[in-house]
Every structure is written in structure tokens, then in C-alpha cells.
Amino acid sequence: MVHLIEDIFKNLNGWGLVTLTFILGIAEFSLGLYGKKWNTNEKLLDIACFTLPKLVIKPLVAYVGVTFLPLVIPAAKDSLTWIPFAFGALIIAIYDDLTQYWYHRLHHQVPFLWRFHRTHHSAPYMGMAMASRQNIIYTIFFSQTYLTTVLVYVGLGYPALFVKGLKSLITLLAHSSIKWDKPFYEIKWLNPIAWVLERTISTPATHHAHHADSADDGVGYYKGNFGNMFFLWDIIFGTALITRQYPAGYGIKNYKEEEWYAQFLWPIFKSKKEGSELSKGGPEVEDEVEALQPLFEKAEYHAY
Amino acid sequence: MALEISLKKRILRDALISLFIYALPVLLLLGWFAYKGEKPWQNHQKAVQTSARE
Numbered sequence: 001m002v003h004l005i006e007d008i009f010k011n012l013n014g015w016g017l018v019t020l021t022f023i024l025g026i027a028e029f030s031l032g033l034y035g036k037k038w039n040t041n042e043k044l045l046d047i048a049c050f051t052l053p054k055l056v057i058k059p060l061v062a063y064v065g066v067t068f069l070p071l072v073i074p075a076a077k078d079s080l081t082w083i084p085f086a087f088g089a090l091i092i093a094i095y096d097d098l099t100q101y102w103y104h105r106l107h108h109q110v111p112f113l114w115r116f117h118r119t120h121h122s123a124p125y126m127g128m129a130m131a132s133r134q135n136i137i138y139t140i141f142f143s144q145t146y147l148t149t150v151l152v153y154v155g156l157g158y159p160a161l162f163v164k165g166l167k168s169l170i171t172l173l174a175h176s177s178i179k180w181d182k183p184f185y186e187i188k189w190l191n192p193i194a195w196v197l198e199r200t201i202s203t204p205a206t207h208h209a210h211h212a213d214s215a216d217d218g219v220g221y222y223k224g225n226f227g228n229m230f231f232l233w234d235i236i237f238g239t240a241l242i243t244r245q246y247p248a249g250y251g252i253k254n255y256k257e258e259e260w261y262a263q264f265l266w267p268i269f270k271s272k273k274e275g276s277e278l279s280k281g282g283p284e285v286e287d288e289v290e291a292l293q294p295l296f297e298k299a300e301y302h303a304y
Numbered sequence: 305m306a307l308e309i310s311l312k313k314r315i316l317r318d319a320l321i322s323l324f325i326y327a328l329p330v331l332l333l334l335g336w337f338a339y340k341g342e343k344p345w346q347n348h349q350k351a352v353q354t355s356a357r358e
Contacts, residue, residue, distance in 0.1 A: 079352075082344040083333065090329045098322060109311060236325075237318045 025128035081155035088159035212247030
């Protein structure tokens with residue numbers, strides 16, 4: 001049984017997740033969940049973001065783990081293999097996901113960083129196609145990737161296999177347009193499970209709220225719900241909003257459908273769209289007044 | 305565009321809480337071994353030294 005679970009996670013960390021993403025993406029597309037919003041520009045952007053980092057970033061991370069770390073800290077290799085599996089998994093889960101929470105949160109709260117993360121929010125839909133949709137600079141500097149590579153190097157590779165697999169599954173499903181969490185809110189006897197789930201991990205309801213194009217309806221909450229695998233960080237830091245509902249619209253209000261290459265490679269390539277945040281000399285944050293509103297007065301979670 | 309002071313304070317406060325959260329699993333691990341009276345890192349060090357001599 002243990003071997004079977006081990007094989008599943010090994011597979012997930014290999015090509016398993018890519019295959020799963022494809023299957024779910026096809027299912028979403030076939031069910032018409034993207035509507036008519038997935039035009040050529042969006043398709044090209046999503047495909048570039050899905051494929052190119054796998055060809056560039058994966059070898060870079062492999063280089064860090066296989067060549068760079070043995071050069072810099074040779075004695076640290078496998079130095080923590082004595083840590084029991086459960087503690088190793090706890091360390092990886094907290095270090096990886098809390099670091100990503102901060103990386104993500106700062107890209108929303110520090111105006112200078114916003115444009116590196118904007119691409120992930122510009123999609124006017126939710127789904128597998130945009131789960132990996134990020135500007136290349138944001139992806140390259142994904143801080144937790146390197147932290148986890150160090151933890152694997154010092155001997156926590158085995159627990160990392162499981163935690164990373166589980167994390168990828170949770171974050172993929174939180175981005176999906178298939179609302180797997182809905183039955184947990186609608187079926188009464190599942191409500192207590194929902195209460196725990198929505199406070200522990202990212203669900204479509206809480207993560208879709210983060211991708212909403214408006215916060216006016218009390219459902220959308222793009223200034224919070226930053227958690228990736230764990231939603232617990234948002235609860236702890238007061239950046240959570242739980243409504244058990246899904247926003248009516250996704251994306252960003254000031255989206256000008258910037259060229260896919262500008263969204264993917266900004267600031268190397270700039271957008272030609274006038275007034276765009278990604279254009280030459282464009283504003284750091286277009287809705288500057290709104291962005292400067294106090295972020296935390298509304299940061300409360302619903303008393304479910 | 306500068307960050308609001310209240311936001312800066314909030315970020316600093318949450319960063320300090322985060323440092324505590326980062327320390328938690330390590331403290332838990334050390335507490336567990338203290339409770340069990342074990343020091344597995346010493347055995348590991350000896351094993352590494354032995355294999356280096358061989």
C-alpha cells in the first residue's frame with residue numbers, strides 16, 4: 001500500500017500532474033466553462049506560460065540542486081536525513097507554503113511588484129489553462145522553489161515528494177472552474193467538513209474570490225485570500241474572506257487584453273496598448289487610488 | 305509609490321509572527337527528541353564520519 005501511494009506521488013511529480021492538468025483542462029473546455037473569453041491572445045499566453053517555464057525553469061532548479069548547492073554547501077548534503085518523515089513533511093509544508101504566501105501577498109501589496117503578478121490575474125476566466133499563467137520573472141524568482149530545493153538537498157527529499165504532490169493537486173483544483181467544493185456547502189451533513197476544509201486549504205470558492213474582478217459584491221476579494229496550499233495563513237494574518245459563493249466575474253477591471261508576449265515577458269517586452277500598466281511609461285498600478293485603500297478593514301471571514 | 309504606514313506595520317507584524325511559525329516545527333522536533341531522550345543527529349554524524357574514513 002505504501003509503495004502504491006509512493007508510486008502515485010512519484011508519478012504526480014513527474015508527468016502525472018501535467019497529464020492531469022491536460023485532462024481537466026479538456027474537461028473544462030468541453031463543458032464550456034471558459035465561455036467565449038478564451039480567445040487567441042489568451043490561448044497563446046496560457047500555452048506559453050504552461051510550456052516554456054517547464055523547459056527553462058525546471059533545468060534551472062535542477063542546476064541549483066545538482067551543481068550549485070554541492071559547490072556552495074557540500075557538507076550539508078543529506079545532513080538532515082535523521083529527521084522523521086512526519087516532521088520532515090511538516091517542515092516542508094510550512095516552509096514552502098508560508099514562503100509562497102508571502103511571495104504572493106507582497107506582489108499584491110507592494111505596488112512595484114504588482115506588474116510581475118498581474119498576468120496571473122488578467123484572465124477573465126478560471127480554469128486549468130490559467131493555473132500556471134504567470135509572468136516569467138515571477139516564475140523565475142518563485143522563492144519557495146529554491147527553498148524547497150535546499151531542503152531536498154539537505155535530506156528532506158522523501159517527504160517533499162508527498163507534500164509537493166499534494167500541494168500541486170490542491171492549488172490546481174483551487175484554480176479549476178470545476179467547483180468541487182460546492183457539495184460540501186449544499187449538503188448539510190458535509191457542512192462541518194466544509195468548515196474545516198475552507199479554513200485549512202485553498203478551495204475554488206476562496207481562491208476564485210481572490211481572482212474576482214470586483215470586491216463590490218462582498219464575494220470577490222482580490223486584496224486577500226492569498227493562500228496557495230494552506231488557507232490557514234489567511235486566517236492567521238486576517239487576510240481571509242469566506243463566503244461559500246463564487247464571484248460573477250474574473251480578471252482585472254483595467255485589463256486591456258495586452259499582447260500575450262508582453263504579459264509573459266514584461267518588462268523585457270512592453271505592451272503597445274495605450275495607458276496599460278505594461279506599456280512603456282505605463283502606471284505602476286492603474287487604479288492607484290483604489291490600491292491605496294486600507295486593505296484590512298474588510299479583511300474578516302464569514303462566521304460559517 | 306510608497307507603502308502606507310499602516311500597511312508597513314501590518315506587514316512587519318505578520319512577518320514577525322511568520323518567523324515564529326517557521327520556528328515551530330523545529331521546536332516541535334527538538335521537543336519530541338528531548339521527550340524521547342534521543343539525539344539522532346549524533347548517530348548521523350558518527351555514521352558520516354565512519355563512512356568518510358572507509
